[in-house]
Amino acid sequence: MAYAQPGYDESYISRGWLVLAPNGGCDQFDSALHLSVFWYYAETNQYKVSKHVKNINMWGNVRPDKQFWIATNSFNFINNLNEKPSRPGDPGARLVGFTRSVESKDSELDETLTIEADGINVSQSFSSGQ
Template sequence: MGRLAAFALVAVGLGATTGARAEIQFCNKFPQKVYVAIAYPQADQSWISRGWLEIDTGDCAEFDSALHPSAVYYRGESVPYRNASGASVTRVWSSSGRQFAIWEKDNFHYWNAQERVLNSTLADFSLLADGLASDASVTVTFEEDGIHTTTSVQAPHSHTSN
């Protein structure tokens, strides 16, 4: 899957964030590079899908830090690799139920992504979070076993004075 460097996507290392700001971050513990696409709703009830965010093993990266959607779906795909039997495989993290437009061959940014757009393909995405506060931070980690993901949602602490 030849994908170019992510456009309009900002890579951030672990612990490189400061202050209380929202982020949608993906971390990769899987032994192969993982590409991530996300989909999120617009005010007019249409959806946008974007990809591919490239994450090397052991790294974390976030999508555009200005992004504050109320709901987020994601799809992860590993680079093709050889399994123990020597067969070429690609690991995909998604669940059936919700499909959005993707472009397998390169980066994409689709409006009305709930429908097939241009040369796109509709593909399954997993729900990351729904009903997110605009200042919540969400992290998904693709685990080493290639099956599981770990998700954490953090809302900033509110401060009150006496």
């Protein structure tokens, strides 16, 4: 997940990873965050398709709005979009495209992303908090 860093122009934070249970979802990402918009990217661990073929499914990078740094393990990176991207200290870090969520203009966003098993589709349901 990535979101604008409050008080800083064009500075974003990318954080991960959430572990999703098959058919079960996960807990709220961070109850201290009060966002009107965020960006998302998801991927599976590598899995075996056949004896010599392995695959990784990815969501949120088909029509990305912005690129953010991610890493293999847990991460929390500051992404300054006005600066030339420099690799964070993590040797496994890489830039990937993230997709923008629905934006709430009047209040914070309460959004649920449903990541489909097909490795492509994501559905969004949301409500504006009052």
